[in-house]
Amino acid sequence: MSTGLRHTLASTASDIMRSSSFHDLSMWEEDSHESAPPAGALPPPVVKREGSAHALRVLSPLLLNAGGTALSPAGVAALTAAGVAACHSLRLVLREAMESVTAHSPRSRASWRTFELYMLSLLHAAAWIAFGARRLASRKAARHEDLGGTTRALGLSAGYHLYVLLSLQSVWTHPLATAQHLGELVGIASQLTSERIGWLVPLTGATRSLPTFFLTALSALEHLGEHPSSPAFRALRAAASASIVACKGVLTPLLLRQALTRPELHQPSLLPRKLVTLADAAASLAWLLARWTQSRPAASALPALRRGGVAAELAAAAARCLHQLRMHTTVVLLTTALQAVYLAAPTALLAAPLLARRLPRRAAAALAAAAAALLASTRLPLPSPQRRLLSALLLRSGLVRLLKEYHSFRLIEEVPYASLPSYRGKLYACFPHGVVPYGVILLWCQLLERGVLLGGLAASSLFRIPLLRHFLAAIGIAPATAANLAARLATPRSDTFLVPGGIAEIRSSSTR
Numbered sequence: 001m002s003t004g005l006r007h008t009l010a011s012t013a014s015d016i017m018r019s020s021s022f023h024d025l026s027m028w029e030e031d032s033h034e035s036a037p038p039a040g041a042l043p044p045p046v047v048k049r050e051g052s053a054h055a056l057r058v059l060s061p062l063l064l065n066a067g068g069t070a071l072s073p074a075g076v077a078a079l080t081a082a083g084v085a086a087c088h089s090l091r092l093v094l095r096e097a098m099e100s101v102t103a104h105s106p107r108s109r110a111s112w113r114t115f116e117l118y119m120l121s122l123l124h125a126a127a128w129i130a131f132g133a134r135r136l137a138s139r140k141a142a143r144h145e146d147l148g149g150t151t152r153a154l155g156l157s158a159g160y161h162l163y164v165l166l167s168l169q170s171v172w173t174h175p176l177a178t179a180q181h182l183g184e185l186v187g188i189a190s191q192l193t194s195e196r197i198g199w200l201v202p203l204t205g206a207t208r209s210l211p212t213f214f215l216t217a218l219s220a221l222e223h224l225g226e227h228p229s230s231p232a233f234r235a236l237r238a239a240a241s242a243s244i245v246a247c248k249g250v251l252t253p254l255l256l257r258q259a260l261t262r263p264e265l266h267q268p269s270l271l272p273r274k275l276v277t278l279a280d281a282a283a284s285l286a287w288l289l290a291r292w293t294q295s296r297p298a299a300s301a302l303p304a305l306r307r308g309g310v311a312a313e314l315a316a317a318a319a320r321c322l323h324q325l326r327m328h329t330t331v332v333l334l335t336t337a338l339q340a341v342y343l344a345a346p347t348a349l350l351a352a353p354l355l356a357r358r359l360p361r362r363a364a365a366a367l368a369a370a371a372a373a374l375l376a377s378t379r380l381p382l383p384s385p386q387r388r389l390l391s392a393l394l395l396r397s398g399l400v401r402l403l404k405e406y407h408s409f410r411l412i413e414e415v416p417y418a419s420l421p422s423y424r425g426k427l428y429a430c431f432p433h434g435v436v437p438y439g440v441i442l443l444w445c446q447l448l449e450r451g452v453l454l455g456g457l458a459a460s461s462l463f464r465i466p467l468l469r470h471f472l473a474a475i476g477i478a479p480a481t482a483a484n485l486a487a488r489l490a491t492p493r494s495d496t497f498l499v500p501g502g503i504a505e506i507r508s509s510s511t512r
Contacts, residue, residue: 083159132206214240385476425494
């Protein structure tokens with residue numbers, strides 16, 4: 001790399017990473033309020049109305065924003081759904097075209113189904129490359145003129161990325177691939193809800209798609225059994241490496257630096273697209289650097305890269321982040337649901353009569369019928385404990401593992417469980433109760449993993465709440481009465497938990 005180009009890229013990176021120049025809202029606000037551009041500024045872009053925008057306005061005005069200059073969130077969702085349908089239709093056309101080849105091939109049907117997605121990806125990347133080449137080849141158009149077709153192109157592209165996530169389940173096992181498709185969905189939605197950027201979309205789409213085209217071609221050849229040392233494979237690998245360096249390392253920063261002088265590139269809705277573009281470029285260059293260092297003896301001087309490479313480290317970090325996100329989301333949803341059962345459900349029953357007074361006659365009648373049905377359900381007999389229901393809810397769903405990891409739960413046994421007598425029931429005293437009795441829940445999960453079905457005793461008032469009483473009975477919980485406790489203790493191999501402090505300890509939880 002020459003000294004001049006290196007200096008240009010360094011200054012470009014410095015300009016882009018300055019927050020004031022990367023996303024300056026004042027530029028967009030001034031341009032929006034002023035009818036005439038300031039002295040010395042670039043001429044305003046020529047916005048070309050697309051036929052798709054007129055079609056969307058005819059279908060529903062809700063699909064466009066208030067000014068009719070960009071799509072609304074509902075319009076983005078509708079256009080993405082249409083793109084998914086178009087991608088599936090194209091895939092069926094490809095399947096029909098390859099039918100004569102696949103019918104006599106020794107490969108399995110699942111293998112050809114995966115190859116169809118490779119072909120779909122090649123067509124998607126080739127379309128963006130052709131779209132960008134059309135923009136560059138149009139000498140008659142002004143520099144910042146929208147030649148049209150950007151809305152349709154972005155809608156089909158969003159549909160493609162969503163279609164891959166829905167149809168290719170194995171993509172979810174690769175965090176970087178999943179993050180790339182999700183990031184593109186966010187970036188495309190950002191572009192569709194932005195104004196006056198049609199002149200830039202073909203160029204940025206082509207720079208992102210050119211490396212993807214060569215990488216997808218490599219994956220397709222590898223899927224068909226092509227040897228990595230073959231001339232075609234080596235040529236594509238060299239083209240992929242060169243395109244990543246040229247597009248992600250050179251063209252993307254230069255294009256961003258030049259484009260950031262335009263006020264429409266600083267509108268609030270376009271910030272996600274710019275962040276996704278930078279993250280995609282950094283991840284691609286890191287992946288290429290990792291592949292390059294793994295194939296060079298000098299990689300021994302870089303132990304962090306030698307032990308799996310930057311891409312592997314990024315993949316592991318992304319996997320950990322996704323796991324943490326899944327774990328925290330699960331616990332928050334479970335806690336919210338349990339609190340809603342304890343607090344919102346009784347309150348809703350009491351508030352129903354007051355709410356019925358303010359509703360129309362038919363809505364009030366429907367609410368009264370629903371309340372009567374709920375109250376009538378309290379007269380239905382309680383079900384017997386369902387062991388399979390517990391296993392499905394806790395063990396098979398992975399909920400036990402997530403809860404134990406989140407709460408750092410560890411069961412300490414002074415006496416091994418196997419040495420306890422089994423001729424009568426056992427009582428587990430748990431405290432404190434807390435807002436959500438996670439101590440009891442985690443003990444329950446621990447014993448359930450050992451094949452022990454732990455029952456329980458809960459406040460009798462809970463068994464007066466419709467539907468909740470049937471759920472508690474189904475998981476082995478009975479009203480906390482002396483008769484039920486004596487019956488449980490007299491039954492061999494009957495394990496029961498009890499919170500001696502009861503609901504009075506509901507505020508005894510502490511984070512310390």
